[in-house]
Amino acid sequence: MKTHGIILFGHGARDPRWAEPFERLAAKLRGARGGPVSLAFLELMSPDLPTAVAQLAADGCDAITVVPVFFGQGGHVRRDLPEVVEKCRAANPDVVISCATAVGEDDAVLDAVAEYCLRQVSR
Amino acid sequence: MKTHGIILFGHGARDPRWAEPFERLAAKLRGARGGPVSLAFLELMSPDLPTAVAQLAADGCDAITVVPVFFGQGGHVRRDLPEVVEKCRAANPDVVISCATAVGEDDAVLDAVAEYCLRQVSR
Structure with a gap:
């Protein structure tokens, strides 16, 4: 049986509070499934993706899905991420x-964001 | 009666495809409410926030809510955005x-992101 890990891949920022929603998201996922869930960042925060992949592999994962927690598919997701993923595969x-599409491209995610925006103007 | 506009405020990127989810989000909001909805970007894309605010004001908005379409509340949302908003107010x-909290801090948004992540590993 495969052990399938998830890595939530974010941009990273200097302010440590930036990572809070990522940690809450990881906690939600850990509560919803049995497999391991890790965070990894492109820059400014640790661990980076190769470190997170190596850790999950050492923990016995034989499959890992990297989910880019970005709104848009810009250069970071289209160019930087595939390069790092190739190194991780090697x-x-x-x-x-495997690598998912950026979460912001998902229609249900955008619906939730739209509902949040509507709540901000109806108060 | 007030005309209340929404400005979706994103980071911006070099790749024009990065803005696609923001445009889809704006279209969803325009379909869901009567008031105007605009995009604005911190850098690399136009318009910037002062330009978007001036346009909505010229269109007759007397109230504007800026919603940061960011996952985390890092330096861009905590430091850069308030500075620009102050200039817009002046x-x-x-x-x-008014300025909302970053959309990624909202629990329902995180739930939708978590469900998206779970769909990626159950396929």
Whole structure:
């Protein structure tokens, strides 16, 4: 049986409070499923993606899905992330690493954001 | 009666495709309410926030809510955005400009993101 890990991949920021929603998201996912859930960041925060992948592989994951927690698919998701994922695949040939589309492209996520916006103007 | 506009405030990116979810979000909001909905960006894309505020004011808005379409409340939302909003208030003293918390701090938004993540590993 496969152990399938999720890595929530965010941009990173200097302010540590920036990561709070990512930690809350990881906690929600840990509560909703059995497999491991980690965070990884492109820059300014740790761990980076290779470190997070190596840790999940060491913990016994044979499949990892990287979910970019970005609104848009810009250069970070279209160019930087695939390069790092390729390095992770080369370093962990026994782990199947797949990459999701950025969460902000999902219609249900956008619906939730739209409802949040509407609540801000109806108060 | 007040005309209340919404400005979706995003980071901006070099890749024009990055803005697609923001445009879809604006279209959803325009379909859901009567008031105007605009986009504005911190950098790399136009318009900037002062330009978007001036346009809504010229269109007759006397109240504007700026919603930061960011996951985390880092330096851009905690430091850069309030500075720009202050300038917008000074330039448009007759418009009541309020600022929402970043959308990624909202629990229902995080729930939708978590459900998206779960769908990625159950396929």
